[in-house]
Amino acid sequence: MIRIYDTMKKKKVDLETVEKKKVGIYLCGPTVYDYGHLGHGRSAVCFDLLRRYLSYRGYEVTFVRNWTDIDDKTIERAKAEHTTVQELTERFIRIYEEDFEKLGILEPDEAPKPTEHIPGIVSFIERLFEREHAYLLEDGVYYDISTFDDYGKLSGQRLEDLKQGVRVDVAEGKRNPGDFALWKFEKPGEPSWPSPWGNGRPGWHIECSVMSGRYLKEEFDIHCGGQDLIFPHHEDEIAQSRGAGYRFARYWMHNGFLNIDNEKMSKSLGNFFTLRQAFELFSPKAVRFFLISSHYRAPLNFSEETLRQAEAALQRFNDFIGRVAEAKQGERGGTAETIDAGIRRAREGFTEGLDDDLNVSKALAALSDFVRDVNVLMEKGELGSESAGLVIEFMKEIDKVLGVFSFEKKKLDGEIEKLIEERIFARRKKEFARADAIRDRLLKMGIVLEDTKDGTRWKRA
């Protein structure tokens, strides 16, 4: 049984999907007006892990992640850059897609944008009018949160408390300070679409209610996003969708923040590292491993040190895979039975960990034990090629979920190959000074050599 932490219930619950062995997931994606930073990467990676894991466990997954392409930010930025909102958002969507691909994030089944769902948004608001949740003001259409009994349930906010917390100027005539815009009337120079109430654009929250309903079922399984979206965004989505008479999401999952110096990484604090900056310092797979290797709900502190640790830990797995791959090529016999039990145990530990609300630490501990055991076998020369093949298959199986390992070794270019051979020759003649010089030279070229009893092995630094 897979257990997940449900923000609504504030505890771990058994995952019971609407339809057996099928799961519909909606993830609130980024607003596309600027480069994505590691925090966006974390959210995307966390729920990519969820999606991959559920699919590994036999679920047929429908995964929807939106791009928010119309809001104050995109409008402002487009203005500042003297371009259109559409040009700007399309440009950044492409950038996000590239970055996400590097992070090993699988493409969503649907990646909807609110600007392409205006008719659906308009009819959704009409429905809210019919059900007397919406009202009209001078600058837009608003949702009356006092008409929805469960308002505040997700975030644990009470209506009365919210009144005190209000720090923004509220529009004239709002019935409750927490009422939010469903539709904002046109301002000069801003993109707008027609509606029964006047030209304008959708409010922020409405897009997710509409698009999740469009691409998933009326009641779907898991709604995900960053913790900062719990209030007001997700609270408001619930109010809209339930208000409109839909059952909406069964479970709510939220990822913790990526911190830098123990503070939330965010655009407004200006303390962010873009994904691209991170990729200049570390390989995308190392970044993914870093983002994955700590529990998704816990805060994760970014620093060069923590990234380096992740890189080293990943290196150990990749070195392992490289060595096993060589053993697979070898002639060594032996039965595969010996390794079967180990693989089974590792798989059990791995799934037991991830079943428990994606406890990656537990899963990786099982994998670490497995790696050590197989290393011991190899050390003793007891890993047959058939067994090695099974180990590789198992690591590939695991990697369908983790998406971090490297199985392909890129070919060496001729010059490097020649240097390696030259060094082997020098070592045979016991010309160690020359051999060491060549090794240093190769190291500077990014090639690390390891002399083993079976010969010299190379890998990339």
Place this chain on the structure above:
RNA sequence: GGCGGCAUAGCCAAGCGGUAAGGCGACGGUCUGCAAAACCGUUAUACGUCGGUUCGAGUCCGACUGCCGCCUCCA
């Protein structure tokens, strides 16, 4: 002010009432021409502090302290 989260070794981190997983780093060892990798060993009488419950508590309860987040756009 309201709501919520977190505090475990040098660092990251699991643990969910039965006597401290795993990883990174460091040190010692085996192996090696030397390294590297791998393996073995060492690295928390102790889980923010103080009380309480219990035969027994990082693990439950209370108080306190310190961090962080949400309450406003935000993954």
